[in-house]
Amino acid sequence: MKNNLLKVALGQIAPVWLNKIQTIEKIEKSIKEAASEGAELIVFGEGLLPGYPFWVALTNGAEWDSNVQKELHAHYLRNSIAIEKGELNSICDLAKEHRIAIYLGIIERPLDRGGHSVYASLVYINQGGEIKSIHRKLRPTYDERLTWAPGDGNGLQVHPLKEFTIGGLNCWENWMPLPRAALYGQGENLHVAVWPGSDHNTKDITRFIARESRSFVISVSSMMAKTDFPADTPHLNKILETSPEILANGGSCIAGPNGEWIVEPVTNKEGLIFETLDFNRVFEERQNFDPAGHYSRPDVTHLQVNRERQSTVSYFDNE
Numbered sequence: 001m002k003n004n005l006l007k008v009a010l011g012q013i014a015p016v017w018l019n020k021i022q023t024i025e026k027i028e029k030s031i032k033e034a035a036s037e038g039a040e041l042i043v044f045g046e047g048l049l050p051g052y053p054f055w056v057a058l059t060n061g062a063e064w065d066s067n068v069q070k071e072l073h074a075h076y077l078r079n080s081i082a083i084e085k086g087e088l089n090s091i092c093d094l095a096k097e098h099r100i101a102i103y104l105g106i107i108e109r110p111l112d113r114g115g116h117s118v119y120a121s122l123v124y125i126n127q128g129g130e131i132k133s134i135h136r137k138l139r140p141t142y143d144e145r146l147t148w149a150p151g152d153g154n155g156l157q158v159h160p161l162k163e164f165t166i167g168g169l170n171c172w173e174n175w176m177p178l179p180r181a182a183l184y185g186q187g188e189n190l191h192v193a194v195w196p197g198s199d200h201n202t203k204d205i206t207r208f209i210a211r212e213s214r215s216f217v218i219s220v221s222s223m224m225a226k227t228d229f230p231a232d233t234p235h236l237n238k239i240l241e242t243s244p245e246i247l248a249n250g251g252s253c254i255a256g257p258n259g260e261w262i263v264e265p266v267t268n269k270e271g272l273i274f275e276t277l278d279f280n281r282v283f284e285e286r287q288n289f290d291p292a293g294h295y296s297r298p299d300v301t302h303l304q305v306n307r308e309r310q311s312t313v314s315y316f317d318n319e
Contacts (some may be wrong), residue, residue, distance in 0.1 A: 001038070003162050004280055006190075009034035009042040010273040012252040012266065014223035015051040017230055020079040020087070023050045027104070028094055034272055035098035040127070041161060042272075045194050045222035045252075046105040046171050047120050050079040052196040054224065056143045058242045059235065071234045073147055080109040080118045083134065088123065096129025101161055103168055103220075105194045107148075108136065112311055117149040122168050122194055124159055133157040137170040138179060152310040158186040163279040164216075168192030174205050182305045184213055184292045189257075189282045195221040197248020199265040211259030214285040216277050219255075223270045224248040257285035 001007065011030045016022035027044060034042040046052070055061070055072050063069060081087045088106075095102050101124070108121035120137040136151025156179060158167040167183040167190075174180070174193045183191065191209055195201045202219040210217040224247040229236060246268070254263040254275055263275055289295050 001040075005276055005278055006041060006162050006164055007037075007039050007274065007276045008218060008254075009037070009039035010218065010220045010252045010254070010263075011042055011044040011048075012221060012223060012250045012273060013044070013048070013270055014225070014228050014248075015048050017051040017224070017228055018075060018079045018233060019230060020050040020081060023048065024090065027091060030272060031091070031094045031098065031100060031102065034274075035094075035100050037272075037274060039100060039274060041101045041103070041166075043103040043192055043194065043218055043220040044105055045220050046122070046196045047107050048222050049081060049104065049106040051107075052222065052224065052248070053144065053147045054243070054247050055235075055239050056146050058239050061143055061146045068235050068238060069146075075234050076107070076147060077109055077116070077118060080107040082109050082111060082115065083123070083131065084111045088125075088131065092125055092129040092131065094129075095125045095127060099127045101125065101127050101159075101166075103192050103194065105170065105222075108134065110136075112309065113149070114312070118147065119151050120144070120148050120170050121151070122155065122170050122192075124166075124168070126159065127161075132159050135168065135170070138173055138176070141172045153182075153305055153307045154309040156182045156305060156307060158183055158188045161190070164190040164277075166190040166192060168194065171195050171201070174209060178303060180209065180213070181291070181303050185303065187292070188213070189215045189279070190277070191215050191217045193217060193219045195219060195251070197221040197224055197250055199249065199251030199267050202251040202253050203265050206253050207255045207259045207261070210255035210257060213291055214257045214289055215282060216257060216262075217255045219251070219253050221251045222248055223250050257281050
């Protein structure tokens with residue numbers, strides 16, 4: 001395929017909720033399927049591995065000193081991903097084997113922050129199977145703050161993929177103007193927006209970012225139905241009491257650099273969505289607007305970004 005063309009796959013799937021081993025197996029199956037169809041990039045939704053914390057809204061997550069909340073949170077942490085322990089190695093191996101880049105939403109339990117808190121992280125794995133960035137969500141949204149910690153700017157990075165420059169944000173971060181500007185300033189022209197699910201999130205912002213940035217925008221959401229809660233979930237009966245039948249209906253979609261739909265939001269359908277993107281469309285739309293180039297005024301407004309990975313301690317050892 002020509003260097004200006006990129007075949008992408010949108011992995012609109014449901015997790016095996018809060019079971020990281022089985023969810024990884026499902027992700028790997030999707031990667032293999034995408035590769036067999038010639039995809040060069042596959043994207044999965046926010047927190048797909050091992051799943052979005054739906055229980056918080058369904059079980060009075062703000063109740064203080066609740067055994068229900070503590071036990072569900074502990075179960076969540078036990079099934080979250082410690083990248084330093086090699087828990088994404090098999091996925092990286094598949095990326096290398098099939099020469100396919102991956103954007104994957106995970107719940108990360110990083111050792112550099114002590115290993116006891118979790119972050120909604122967006123991981124980019126290149127076609128050589130290397131993890132090139134881990135973007136921890138800057139500001140968890142509303143009830144997410146009861147289980148996720150806020151991240152930092154270290155992952156506000158872009159990556160080359162054929163002629164494209166690709167970057168990504170998690171869910172409502174996509175509504176934050178300055179993180180978007182941080183990616184635009186690095187030359188981003190293929191923006192990845194990942195979501196826990198539902199077209200009410202993707203139907204407006206996807207086209208808005210595409211039109212603002214004159215870039216391709218891929219929004220990828222997960223799926224989740226009431227029947228997807230595993231039988232061994234702690235306090236399952238309490239969760240099911242108030243759970244709707246559909247918690248996340250998908251809504252994955254693609255907008256072109258002119259802000260018009262290439263793939264309109266796909267709902268209530270689990271599986272892979274394929275499309276081929278032509279980089280030349282970026283150059284065409286940048287003719288009249290380029291937010292980090294000819295239509296910017298850095299002498300008037302200028303953004304500073306701190307990309308230092310944050311930690312509570314720094315060590316100075318004598319060796």
